Amino acid sequence: MDKKKLIAASAAGVMLIAVSAAVAYFTDSDTKTNVFTVGNVDLELREENFTGGQLARADIRLSKDPKVKNTGKNDEFVFLEVKVPKGEVTLLENGVPAGPKAPRELFGFYAGSSGTAVSGSDNFSYRAAVENDGWVFLSRTESSDSASYVFGYSSKISPGDETVCLFDEFALRSFIEEEVPGGSELTVPVNAYGIQADSISGVSGLPDDGSGLTVQNLKDIFDICLNKQN
Numbered sequence: 001m002d003k004k005k006l007i008a009a010s011a012a013g014v015m016l017i018a019v020s021a022a023v024a025y026f027t028d029s030d031t032k033t034n035v036f037t038v039g040n041v042d043l044e045l046r047e048e049n050f051t052g053g054q055l056a057r058a059d060i061r062l063s064k065d066p067k068v069k070n071t072g073k074n075d076e077f078v079f080l081e082v083k084v085p086k087g088e089v090t091l092l093e094n095g096v097p098a099g100p101k102a103p104r105e106l107f108g109f110y111a112g113s114s115g116t117a118v119s120g121s122d123n124f125s126y127r128a129a130v131e132n133d134g135w136v137f138l139s140r141t142e143s144s145d146s147a148s149y150v151f152g153y154s155s156k157i158s159p160g161d162e163t164v165c166l167f168d169e170f171a172l173r174s175f176i177e178e179e180v181p182g183g184s185e186l187t188v189p190v191n192a193y194g195i196q197a198d199s200i201s202g203v204s205g206l207p208d209d210g211s212g213l214t215v216q217n218l219k220d221i222f223d224i225c226l227n228k229q230n
Contacts, residue, residue, distance in 0.1 A: 042072035045080075045192040046162070058092075058174035061110060065169075066190045068153070069162035075197035075210060076157050077221050080135070080166050082109070082149045084124075085186045086142070089175035101179065105147050107188060111167040118149065123173060127164050129154035132211040135166055138219055152218030156197040156210035195225040 049063040068078045090101040108123035115125030118137055128134050135151040142148065153163050170188075197210050203220040207213065213221075 041074050041076060041194060041196050042070075043076060043078060043192060043194040044069045044071050045190065047190075049168075058172050061169040061171045063169055064109075065165035065167070066192075067163045067165040068157065068192050068194070070157040070159050070194070072194075073159055075159070076194040077153065077197050077200075077210070077213075077218075077225075078157055078163060079138075079150060079152045079193040079218070079222050079225065081151075081189075081191040081193070082166070083187075083189045083191075084109075084147045084149070085188065086145055086147060087175075087180050089179040092174040092176065095174075097176075103144065104173070104175070106173055106175075106180070106186060108171050108173050109167045110169045110171070111165075112169075115167065124149060124167075126151060126167050134164055136213065136215055136218055138215060138222065150222065152213065152222060154211070154213050157194075193222070193225050195221060195228065200224065 045066060046069055047064060047066050049065050051063065066080060066082075068080065070076050070078070084105045084107055086103045087106050088101060089104050089106070091098045091104055105123055109125065111125045111127045114127070116128035116137075118124040118126065118140065121140070126135050126137065129136055132155045134154055136154050138150045138152050140147060140149050151166060157163060200206070200221065202224060203217055205214070206217055
């Protein structure tokens, strides 16, 4: 058995868009306790202020605050991945088309006035690292039906400690109603990953105290984490 210990957890909010009524109903399938554990590494993906069954309208922000708690016995490096559904829609700004119909992300994510926008994105802001406490944006990839954002935490997490939340709120974006069929169900999976912080190899320039991790540090660690999981 490989000595590197890792774990993954996931949470999915299942969203039902009632397009014909210009509203959306949001429910939570609450799989945050779906934790897979090897050895003494364990984590919990938490969304303390998210409430299922809320009535949502375009551009009305609702609470959603994913963060990771170390519930194991070893220090961990942790990561969050958010998968955002896409659709062929015409985005609206003040009720007026803001561009041509095209594949667009259907939800926006917001981290308040202190949030940092993902480079090149107008719909995703996050709580970026300040003094080694916060999230570091690692990558954005997309397919025909979704976009995936990956973030790594800027320092290792000790047992019993938790990260700050990645963002605070999310909202359905404003688009022409008929472009998404009424009753469509959309999922926004939030996946958490963790790997044992001590004795990790294959990462150059890793700080001895596990803090102040660079983008490259975190990308290298995340690659190791995914390889160990597969």
